[in-house]
Amino acid sequence: MPETVCFDMYGTLCDTSSVTGTLADELDAPDALVSELDATWRAKQLQYSYQAALMEEYQPFWTVTADALAYALDQWGVEADEPTRERILAAYEHLDPYPDAIETLTRLSEAGHTVTVLSNGNPEMLETLADNAGLAPHLDDVISADEVSTFKPNPAVYENAAARTDTPIDGCRLVSGNAWDVAGAGSAGMHTAWVNRANDPFEEIGVGPSIEVSSLSAVADELA
CATH class of the missing domain: 3.40.50.1000 (HAD superfamily/HAD-like)
Incomplete structure (x- = not known):
């Protein structure tokens, strides 16, 4: 039926991990660090969506994804200016x-x-x-x-x-x-x-x- x-x-x-190519290109980072950044970004993206729902503090998923990226970069001590972050974030559209x-x-x-x-x-x-x-x-x-x-x-x-x-x-x-x-x-x-x-x-x-x-x-x- x-x-x-x-x-x-x-x-x-x-495949969410296809962002790794952009992370590598934009940050000129070694493969091991790119892998860690990718995993942290995705994990925090999901965690922040759960938190926003439970706290009844809804934000569009684009904002959640940007916040998760900011956390991942901070977690791994990676410096990236705003234009670089925007280009990395845009990987979610590709x-x-x-x-x-x-x-x-x-x-x-x-x-x-x-x-x-x-x-x-x-x-x-x-x-x-x-x-x-x-x-x-x-x-x-x-x-x-x-x-x-x-x-x-x-x-x-x-x-x-x-x-x-x-x-x-x-x-x-x-x-x-x-x-x-x-x-x-x-x-x-x-x-x-x-x-x-x-x-x-x-x-x-x-x-x-x-x-x-x-x-x-x-x-x-x-x-x-």
């Missing part, structure tokens, strides 16, 4: 799509599913990235957590996606490479697909995935 399939953007359709992303979106669409993005990114971030990554022509909609002024895994984000697409929440499926996102969507009543590329254990909190796969193309194998 056709579903509304909602793909997370960061870490699912697009993330590399995973090699099987477009194929997966196409196959699911051809199978009759409604295919959307559901992401913490604010609309401008998501639309720009979808265009730059070549994903936009293969999507029926782009849905942002910004519409409800909070972040995943708040149930309101998933409920809004169901309402936006005029689909019962149990007719929606979240596809995410982030286990915490899958746990949140499952708790909100969505079916889920966890793209577990690293063969990690699942979260101890929240609802487990409806299906678990190792790649995006395997999602299409399961659903198409």
Whole structure:
């Protein structure tokens, strides 16, 4: 039966670690330091989104991402002026799509599913990235957590996606490479697909995935 399939953007359709090229170019830093900066930036980006949601101090995800970058640079003692920081931040508008992303979106669409993005990114971030990554022509909609002024895994984000697409929440499926996102969507009543590329254990909190796969193309194998 056709579903509304909602793909997370960061870490699912697009590889957040593709910012490392920009970090290396802009900071002239060794590979080991670039790797640490990348990991800290992403970890703080997620942490700050959780904190903002829990404190009811919502800020657009672009601001959260900029604050996380500032923390990472401070943590590792890296000096970067404002123009340099802006160029590094802009890497989030040019993330590399995973090699099987477009194929997966196409196959699911051809199978009759409604295919959307559901992401913490604010609309401008998501639309720009979808265009730059070549994903936009293969999507029926782009849905942002910004519409409800909070972040995943708040149930309101998933409920809004169901309402936006005029689909019962149990007719929606979240596809995410982030286990915490899958746990949140499952708790909100969505079916889920966890793209577990690293063969990690699942979260101890929240609802487990409806299906678990190792790649995006395997999602299409399961659903198409």
